Amino acid sequence: MADFDQLIADHIPRLRRYARALVRDVHAADDLVQDCLERAWSRQHLYDSSQTMRPWLFSILHNIYANAARQYHRTPPLVPLNQVDETIDAQQETDLTLRDLQRSLALLANEHREVLLLVGLEQLSYKETAEVLNIPLGTVMSRLTRARDKLRDLMHNQPAPHIRRVK
Numbered sequence: 001m002a003d004f005d006q007l008i009a010d011h012i013p014r015l016r017r018y019a020r021a022l023v024r025d026v027h028a029a030d031d032l033v034q035d036c037l038e039r040a041w042s043r044q045h046l047y048d049s050s051q052t053m054r055p056w057l058f059s060i061l062h063n064i065y066a067n068a069a070r071q072y073h074r075t076p077p078l079v080p081l082n083q084v085d086e087t088i089d090a091q092q093e094t095d096l097t098l099r100d101l102q103r104s105l106a107l108l109a110n111e112h113r114e115v116l117l118l119v120g121l122e123q124l125s126y127k128e129t130a131e132v133l134n135i136p137l138g139t140v141m142s143r144l145t146r147a148r149d150k151l152r153d154l155m156h157n158q159p160a161p162h163i164r165r166v167k
Contacts, residue, residue, distance in 0.1 A: 112147035
């Protein structure tokens with residue numbers, strides 16, 4: 001039991017990073033990871049100790065996310081009451097590039113973003129990614145190629161940043 005707890009605890013930072021990249025909201029990502037950990041602990045008898053823990057946990061997280069995404073599309077969107085106009089410091093090119101990358105990732109189809117994040121950000125192998133997403137290896141490779149091409153296109157065709165002047 002203690003070994004299982006430690007194995008899971010070692011993967012929490014990676015799970016949080018992937019969840020944040022998927023849902024693009026810190027609080028929703030933490031909830032997603034919490035649900036994943038709860039499900040993993042309650043179903044630890046299903047874990048095959050001859051396999052690595054990481055793909056198993058990412059599969060759980062992905063399945064919870066996919067189920068929530070299906071449900072989300074059936075509910076109306078919520079708009080925060082305290083939306084603030086976005087301002088950008090013109091001196092921070094890195095921040096602009098990261099913002100553009102985040103926006104471009106958000107424009108990708110879910111299946112492309114998932115594969116790109118698992119391979120690029122989480123550095124899972126193609127085989128592990130196929131296991132996590134429960135798709136064939138060839139599909140992982142083709143989705144990854146399409147995702148990279150689309151992301152490259154989106155990043156190069158970004159509109160000029162809107163800089164608000166303050167007098």
